[in-house]
Amino acid sequence: MERLQKVIAYAGVASRRKAEQLILEGKVKVNGKVVKELGTKVSNSDSIEVNGIKLEKEDKVYFLLYKPRGIISAVTDDKGRKTVTDIFKKHVHQRIFPVGRLDYDTSGLLLLTNDGEFAYQMTHPKFKIDKTYIARVKGIPTIEGLKKLQRGIKLEDGKTAPAKVSMTSFDEKAQKAICEITIHEGRNRQVRRMFEAIGTPVVKLKRERFAFLDLAGLMPGEYRELTKHEVKLLRVLSDTGKIE
Template sequence: MRLNKYMALCGVASRRKSDELIKNRKVKVNGEIVEELGIDVNENQDIIEVNGKVIIAEQKNIYVIINKPEGYVTTVKDQFNRKTVLDLVKDIDERIYPIGRLDYETSGLLILTNDGNLTYRLTHPKHEVVKTYLARLKLVPDKIKIKQFESGLKIDDYVTAPAEFKIIKKDENQSICEIKIHEGKNRQVRKMCKAIGHPVLSLKRISIGNIELGNLKIGEYRNLSQKEINYLKSL
């Protein structure tokens, strides 16, 4: 991590003011006065002093939701150098990570945090958090296929749990459907729709439990309210 960023995380000063402290030879790393700007430090190994006092970062829990665009991955790093959702939150100093995932072609609501306990709660299978999607499908499923979808489908080597499926809008060539599931297996909604003969044309997650995407613009994020954080922790 850049030294000035670490200093900012410790509450010493802003990054710009931290650079001024470095220029004025007020900062030491492992007992040596820092002579240049832009150096990296290991916050877990290096000892950083400012004006003779050791500084230590206290973790501040961050909770945000982002409207993930299509064409972004939800991994921290990508072997193919594709854009990741972390590219959209570069102005957040703390290290935050996505809870769960949305595939490359899927857009919509994604929660990011540095709260490991909450991540565990929301991703563990025993905590059945309902996720709601808007799916644009090829053609229009009939009642029999919808019933199959809702009852459970054989996908890969597992049978999906009961789900909800509702047609919102339709024409001759496609349908807009609201889908609710509480599992999170890889590309599950897409595989389920394909299994009933109606491939996904586009897919967007609009809510996780009671946390809704609302009118958040594509590629933008917002902090969760305390009420929303308390709700997630209560699940």
């Protein structure tokens, strides 16, 4: 069972907030009856209509995108900026949405799907799916600073989970460094805020890996469909934390 507004959002009809507004306005029906309660839960067998149009059950699809910088990780943008779903419009007919998000100025690996359950398994911290980033930072992190990130560091929205962090190179003259960091959380601008907290702000950020997936063979703006085996392995990871 899922909350009604969540199902509408996952179907790509509207954002979660807009879906809640549609429910409150009496524009949503479940099994032919108008529903105005935001706490309403529905199952896969329920018939849902939004503004008189029935939500159709689509085949589940799963894509890996090499997100370029300067694109919004969203289905729509009220400022008219290009979104990640715009890249797929000519070739993908299902109403897909990004799994989690990458910031406007962050590039790298982003998954998109129309499978809400899969998206939840990939993004909720309790499933501990690793995401690895390459961060170019201003300044050279100290050993103690890196250890703070490894242990978990206090941010304004709470302490982060322990991270895997290493400095892969540095330029003492230019006062720049490149670090690799792996986390399983997905707070807003988390990696950037973590490095800011140790005094080395991020200049450029790229997500290199998502679990065992990487960007091999793709250029920015390109994407591929995940194989059935890859989707199965990701589900196994979310269930057990490891691949047998």
